[in-house]
Amino acid sequence: xxxxxxxxxxxxxxxxxxxxxxxxxxxxxxxxxxxxxxxxxxxxxxxxxxxxxxxxxxxxxxxxxxxxxxxxxxxxxxxxxxxxxxxxxxxxxxxxxxxxxxxxxxxxxxxxxxxxxxxxxxxxxxxxxxxxxxxxxxxxxxxxxxxxxxxxxxxxxxxxxxxxxxxxxxxxxxxxxxxxxxxxxxxxxxxxxxxxxxxxxxxxxxxxxxxxxxxxxxxxxxxxxxxxxxxxxxxxxxxxxxxxxxxxxxxxxxxxxxxxxxxxxxxxxxxxxxxxxxxxxxxxxxxxxxxxxxxxxxxxxxxxxxxxxxxxxxxxxxxxxxxxxxxxxxxx
Amino acid sequence: xxxxxxxxxxxxxxxxxxxxxxxxxxxxxxxxxxxxxxxxxxxxxxxxxxxxxxxxxxxxxxxxxxxxxxxxxxxxxxxxxxxxxxxxxxxxxxxxxxxxxxxxxxxxxxxxxxxxxxxxxxxxxxxxxxxxxxxxxxxxxxxxxxxxxxxxxxxxxxxxxxxxxxxxxxxxxxxxxxxxxxxxxxxxxxxxxxxxxxxxxxxxxxxxxxxxxxxxxxxxxxxxxxxxxxxxxxxxxxxxxxxxxxxxxxxxxxxxxxxxxxxxxxxxxxxxxxxxxxxxxxxxxxxxxxxxxxxxxxxxxxxxxxxxxxxxxxxxxxxxxxxxxxxxxxxx
Numbered sequence: 322x323x324x325x326x327x328x329x330x331x332x333x334x335x336x337x338x339x340x341x342x343x344x345x346x347x348x349x350x351x352x353x354x355x356x357x358x359x360x361x362x363x364x365x366x367x368x369x370x371x372x373x374x375x376x377x378x379x380x381x382x383x384x385x386x387x388x389x390x391x392x393x394x395x396x397x398x399x400x401x402x403x404x405x406x407x408x409x410x411x412x413x414x415x416x417x418x419x420x421x422x423x424x425x426x427x428x429x430x431x432x433x434x435x436x437x438x439x440x441x442x443x444x445x446x447x448x449x450x451x452x453x454x455x456x457x458x459x460x461x462x463x464x465x466x467x468x469x470x471x472x473x474x475x476x477x478x479x480x481x482x483x484x485x486x487x488x489x490x491x492x493x494x495x496x497x498x499x500x501x502x503x504x505x506x507x508x509x510x511x512x513x514x515x516x517x518x519x520x521x522x523x524x525x526x527x528x529x530x531x532x533x534x535x536x537x538x539x540x541x542x543x544x545x546x547x548x549x550x551x552x553x554x555x556x557x558x559x560x561x562x563x564x565x566x567x568x569x570x571x572x573x574x575x576x577x578x579x580x581x582x583x584x585x586x587x588x589x590x591x592x593x594x595x596x597x598x599x600x601x602x603x604x605x606x607x608x609x610x611x612x613x614x615x616x617x618x619x620x621x622x623x624x625x626x627x628x629x630x631x632x633x634x635x636x637x638x639x640x641x642x643x644x645x646x647x648x649x650x651x652x653x
Numbered sequence: 654x655x656x657x658x659x660x661x662x663x664x665x666x667x668x669x670x671x672x673x674x675x676x677x678x679x680x681x682x683x684x685x686x687x688x689x690x691x692x693x694x695x696x697x698x699x700x701x702x703x704x705x706x707x708x709x710x711x712x713x714x715x716x717x718x719x720x721x722x723x724x725x726x727x728x729x730x731x732x733x734x735x736x737x738x739x740x741x742x743x744x745x746x747x748x749x750x751x752x753x754x755x756x757x758x759x760x761x762x763x764x765x766x767x768x769x770x771x772x773x774x775x776x777x778x779x780x781x782x783x784x785x786x787x788x789x790x791x792x793x794x795x796x797x798x799x800x801x802x803x804x805x806x807x808x809x810x811x812x813x814x815x816x817x818x819x820x821x822x823x824x825x826x827x828x829x830x831x832x833x834x835x836x837x838x839x840x841x842x843x844x845x846x847x848x849x850x851x852x853x854x855x856x857x858x859x860x861x862x863x864x865x866x867x868x869x870x871x872x873x874x875x876x877x878x879x880x881x882x883x884x885x886x887x888x889x890x891x892x893x894x895x896x897x898x899x900x901x902x903x904x905x906x907x908x909x910x911x912x913x914x915x916x917x918x919x920x921x922x923x924x925x926x927x928x929x930x931x932x933x934x935x936x937x938x939x940x941x942x943x944x945x946x947x948x949x950x951x952x953x954x955x956x957x958x959x960x961x962x963x964x965x966x967x968x969x970x971x972x973x974x975x976x977x978x979x980x981x982x983x984x985x
Contacts, residue, residue, distance in 0.1 A: 362844040363815065483933055484703070513702040513871055514915040515930045521917070522929065540844050543917030566921045584849040586874040588916065591901060595878055597850035601814040 324393050324534045325351040325374070325502055331385030332373055341605045343369045345558040345613075346385075351502070356528060356535040358549030358566065360542060360581065364602045366558040367538045371504045374536075375415045376402060394418050395501055417447050420495035424507040426487035430479035437475035440494045447498045462493040466523055485516035489523065496527060506538045521548055542581060546570055551639070554578045557602065557613040564640030574642035576618050612645065620646055657730070658690035659833055659865045660714055664723035667706075667713050671938065681938050683709040685889035686723065688964070691833075693729065696859055696866045698880030698897070700873055700912070704934045706889040707869045711835040714867065715751050716744060727751065729832050749779055752831040756838035758818035762810040768821055769806040772796060775829045791828065798858065799824040816847035820854065827858065837869045852879050873912055877901050882970075885909050888937060888945040891964065895971035905973040905982060907950050944976065952977055 332344040344366045351357050359367045372378050390402040405411050423429040444455040463471035466489040509517040552569040554562040562575040573579045580598035600617045609616045615626040631643045667684040684706045691697045699707045712718045716736050725736040734747055755761040772792045782788040799820045840848040859866055870876050884894040893906040904910045911930040932949050943960050947953035956976050966972040
């Protein structure tokens, strides 16, 4: 039994302009101690998918009837997140079995409360601890993520810390409840490269130590290459490629994944031209028929890509891709 | 490209006064003794972490912050301005020659103006065009250069994606026909797939219109692919400055090397081999003695803690501010 098993997740938002499909028939699994990189442009549905794991999307979200999210809890039992509805029931998932780190650490801490108070508050809700024990644990966690003089920092406010330190405190807070699954939504995007390297190192160390599963959302394939065990690439709410990190980065099958890799400026060849993925991601209100990527694909087969949704074809047991161009077993 | 400098700075400093009350005022030197030449027609890159003073330096060249010491001049062959002592009328004409492209295309465009009005505003404010027909003509010209459709001109910014919005910002900056453009982190907020497209657009505009760009970025790989010359900043100083190819082939300053090694590699097997930089950039109100980088430098010794090195070169255009660069280069 996997730590997380997501099957046929579909999510639509009811808006004034009509139904917007944000996630379309997404399936994946995650094991304990495994890091999955979730990659795609803005608007591809990465964050919505991650938030769906805690049913944290806005009130106007409607989940598809076949959607299933099975999550293993700390005590070994399994819960279907889709069946939970009341906020009280959802607490076993939100902040309990699942913690989340957001992109902008300044926006995710309350500005008018010391960070220590916020750390203790969530521990009192989710862990069976006394106030003093919660405080001791929080200080220990701050120390653990490399914040020096943790006892003083415990009483400080978010604005008194630098960006890198705030993100460390966020990680300490997310891990203090000992979650089974950690969702990190672009945790290093707002940081400088030197600080990003420190935070990535820290997260790798903590996975080894705590053994939880991580979903790492990012648009930077370099970060994925350095952190993830496997990669899932999303485009307009659909998953278009999935596989072990080495396979996906060295042998990208989907034209979109190849486009993302080609668009990265490479340091080993300064003369190589930068190749953008042509065009812009279409509005989710005007989702293309057939393969959602056909409007920007340079290798579109015409009729076939415009009308029929591609099935998964497997390059090998773990590496699969949803594209008409790629035939089953092509890699063998 | 000629070697004649369009912008030159000599010992330029910019400081801000900060503090809780008028009795505890402290001076914060954001830019400290910078000497540099930006050749006419070049794509000049400035890199550094947050807090290194790169944005302030750009603003100083646009005369958007008061210059506290040293001098800076603009000389395009026909007109010449001393940026440190400008009259109000000089400043008005200088605004036509020097423009800024902002980082965040979502915040930089008024949501209540159509794209046509956004691009036309500088033309009307500066009195460049006399009639509405003339303005429309000019807006259409510049929009076409920035690859916007006529159809787009009637819409409001909310209808556009990040990449399209950035093209609108670029069109607005170029509408008044400037010679010198400061692009401050202009691709940082964009997806990699779109980033390449905007970089290619900036390059082609620079070639076609003979512009001089100062390109501010924290992303070394982006700078490597677009700029002719790169200056690396740390705590308000330029610590290394060289033609792009020289800098990337043989970085001399330990800080530049650390920045390089912090870029996440696309090769998943390259994990854990990088040289990590410890700690964070010190506060500019409380600067270290001697070489400003010594608190984070793995090679620092007593000399570095005591004396600040000068920006020196070996006769080529490659300059570096480090006591030990020759010894370090010999080691490598």
